[in-house]
Amino acid sequence: MGNIRIAGLVVSVTLLSAVLTSCDDGSKAAAEQAAGQVSSAIASLDVSHAPILGTDVSAAQSQLKDIVSGLGDVKPKVSSGQASTNNGTTTVPLAYEWELSGQQWKYTTTAQVAQEGGRWGVRWSPDLVAPGLKAGEVLAVKSEAPARADILGAGDAPLVTMRPVKRVGIDKTFVGADRLDASARALASLVGIDPDGYAKQAAAAGPKAFVEAIVLRDTPDRKPTDEQLGAIPGAFALSDTLPLAPTREFGRAVLGTVGQATAEQIEKSDGELQAGDLTGAGGLEQKYDDQLRGKDGVTVLAVAQGSTASPAPTATGGASPSSAPSATPSQQAATRTLFSSAPQPGKPVRTTIDPRLQQLADDTLSSVGPASAIVAIRPSDGSVLAAASGPGSNGYNTAMLGQYAPGSIFKTVDSLALLRQGATPDLPVQCTPTLTVDGKTFQNATGYPADHLGAISLRDAYAHSCNTAFISQRDKVTQEQLAASASSLGLGVEAPLLGADGFLGSVPADAASATEHAASMIGQGKILMSPLAAAVMAASVQKGSVVSPRLVLNVGEDEAEPSASASPSPTNKAAGGSKPVTQAEAAALQDMMRAVVTSGHAGFLLSVPGAPVGAKTGTAEFGSDNPPKTHAWIIGTHGDLAVAVFVDEGGLGATVSGPLLTNFLTKAAQ
Missing domain, CATH: 3.10.450 (Nuclear Transport Factor 2; Chain: A,)
Structure with missing residues (x-):
């Protein structure tokens, strides 16, 4: 509109x-x-x-x-x-x-x-x-904004598009001054906003103002209903449209939102935004705001001084709220057009997001209390199919920007580094209850099975996530070799086709102390990953070559568009030139990820229908509490799908994130 x-x-x-x-x-x-x-x-x-x-x-x-x-x-x-x-x-x-x-x-x-x-x-x-x-004449400008362009998903399915809304508020023209306060408070209570604040806002507005209380999606089950509004003198629901996703929570952190420009946004816009303009806040809506918004049509008029007027919205379901006074006929006759240009429509932003999988990811996280995320990638071409951040993230894009210790999912990188030193999945390693390095004692996660202690294979150590077995191999791989193996799986390197802000991981390549290097072997210390980075790592294993994620398909089509801004680790630049994972290396890693499901911690994934599932669980300790808090991770592969699930302060990866992955993969396969 x-x-x-x-x-x-x-x-x-x-x-x-x-x-x-x-x-x-x-x-x-x-x-x-x-x-x-x-x-x-x-x-x-x-x-x-x-x-x-x-x-x-x-x-x-x-x-x-x-x-x-x-x-x-x-x-x-x-x-x-x-x-x-x-x-x-x-x-x-x-x-x-x-x-x-x-x-x-x-x-x-x-x-x-x-x-x-x-x-x-x-x-x-x-x-x-x-x-x-x-x-006696002055200049006036009439601007006409084009309808904001859509954000599209896979197959150009509309994700954010113009959808009907109701602007609910009080029209002061239709309520007496003696009833205004009561009406404002009644409406505020009905829609769940502060009655005192809204009553003051209504009292301070002009005598013919429509004082908006809230904007609601116009759905059959909308509350309040027209009947409820009709019981409050002066209350109306005005029809309008706004750029909205299918639901309030659908991809909210990655897509962003659209609303009227704030005073701060107007001030920073260098004249591009004016009061009443729609503009993006957060996510792709903000990053690609210029492209989506297009350019206003502009008409410059010579008018009699004092003749300018402002239009008002139209009410539905009752009498029309008042509008600002129009120019008189004599004033209108004096108006002359000095310049006119037509509005230029915005250009849609095309993405790889699969609407069904995005909704499934959002639904899967809907009852998770802490910050959480699910990222799904198609390994064959790197398309990001879903990037959901749960309600506990409070609007933050945990899925793509979170920076957390990855815990044992990083043993995928350890394993690649060991394979490059001549190891195989059958390499015998020692899994002990504890292991001390320079005075610091490391131990396995609570509940580690006693029958998998002692001499076991590297595959078994990976499947059951034996911390001490991997730390015991620390002298066989340097910190620099870990960083190189990480970049071979897409971690800490550039993502030129992503087209959105993202953190691809940080794996320091500098020489670390013995204790820090030991911590790196179990994905702690200074190792950081995002759920996006974890999904990229899993996708690279599944594909058998480095996967570079892509989310916005417009990237590269127009030089004026924003470039990707995925963040590599500054300490990982040297490792960026390392060789990518090979098909043979990936086959060994796939074998080990499958063992996590068939004989390790993630046996629950055997119930997922279709292609065999590979996985790796991860639990990362952080903070100074005793016992320490933990991040719960799990990565999974299923056919041409790679998924990372993360829950902050979530306990064990297998017991907390595991069921979420099972639910997602099972329903995705249906």
């Missing part, structure tokens, strides 16, 4: 304080100097010291202020040209160039220059500011 707004248009250039130039011979140079001084003065909206003729400079300044009043800080560029004389009249052209809501308005006015009392100056008149402008 187009957004119409009318406001006074600011006229400007750069002021140079000037003194009239003496020139007895009426030279061309003197005329051009005077015109240049006036053009600079108009630019700064201060002609009080300019070489003005024909009126007092204070009167000219007052008239200029009236012409441009109410139009903020929009200023044009103005340049003066060469003087010419015809029939005794000397003139200098003034060229204007405006930037109005992204549209350019160019025109030229003519300054009459003369010499009076030995000094050169410019005769003041309104048409010096805009072509044909007369005394």
Whole structure:
């Protein structure tokens, strides 16, 4: 829906304080100097010291202020040209160039220059500011915003698109002053907002104002109903549309939201946003706001002073709320169009998000209390199919931006590093109850099975997540080799096709102390990953080559569009040149991930129908509590699908994140 707004248009250039130039011979140079001084003065909206003729400079300044009043800080560029004389009249052209809501308005006015009392100056008149402008006229601009473009998902399915809403509020025209407070408080209580605050807002609004209380999706089960509103004097539900996702929580953190521009956003927009404009907040809506918003259509009018008016929305289900007064017929007749440009529609942002899988991920996390995330990637092409952050994330994009110790899922990287040193999944390793490194004692997770202690295979150590077995191999792989293996699986490297903000992991390549290196072997210490990075790692194993994630398909199609901004670890840049995982290495890792399901911690995944499931659980301790808090992780592969599940302060990966992955994979396969 187009957004119409009318406001006074600011006229400007750069002021140079000037003194009239003496020139007895009426030279061309003197005329051009005077015109240049006036053009600079108009630019700064201060002609009080300019070489003005024909009126007092204070009167000219007052008239200029009236012409441009109410139009903020929009200023044009103005340049003066060469003087010419015809029939005794000397003139200098003034060229204007405006930037109005992204549209350019160019025109030229003519300054009459003369010499009076030995000094050169410019005769003041309104048409010096805009072509044909007369005394008593001011400039006004009417902007028409195009409908905001959609964010599209896989197959160009609309994710965020214009959907019907109801703007619920009080129209003061239809409620007496003696009932206003009671009506405002009744409506506030009905829609669940602060009654005191809304009552004060209603009292402070103008006598004919519509005071909005809340905006609701227009659904069959909308509450409050029209009947409930009808019982409150002055309450109305106005029909409108807004760019919305299918549900309030659908991909909210990754997609972002759309609303009316705040004062802060308007101030930072350099004139691109005005009051009432829709703009993005967070996620893709904010990152691609310029592309989605398009450009306003602009009409510049010469109007009788005091004739501008603002349109109002239309009510449904009852009498119409009041609107601002319109211009009188005589005022309307005096209106002239000086410039007009059509609105330019925005361009949709195309993404790889699968609507069904995104909704499934959101639903799977809907009852999880702590911060949580599910990221699903298609290994064959790197498409991000779902990126959900649970309600405990409080709007933060945990799925793509979270930075957490990965715990035992990082043993996938350890295993690749060991394979590159000649190990195989059958390599015998020692799993002991504890292992001490430089005075620090490491132990296995609570509940580790006693029958898998002692001499076991690397595969078995991975399947049951024996911490001490992997730490015991620390001397076989350096920290730099760990970092190189991490980048071979897509961690800590650039993601040029992602098209969104994301954290791809951090694995320091610098030499660490023995204790820090031991901690790295079990995904702790300084190792950090996001759920996105974990899903990339699993996808790279499943594909048998490095997977570079992609979310926004427009990236690379238009140089003006934002580039990807996935964040690699600065310490991992050296490792970025390492060789990618090979098919043979990936086959060994796939074998080990399958063992997690068939004989290890994740036997619950055997119930998932279809292709064999591979997995790796992870529990990462953090903080100083005793016992320490833990992050719960699990990664899984299922055919052409790789998934990471994360729960902050979640306990064990197998018991907390495991059921969430089982639910997701089972329903995804249906």
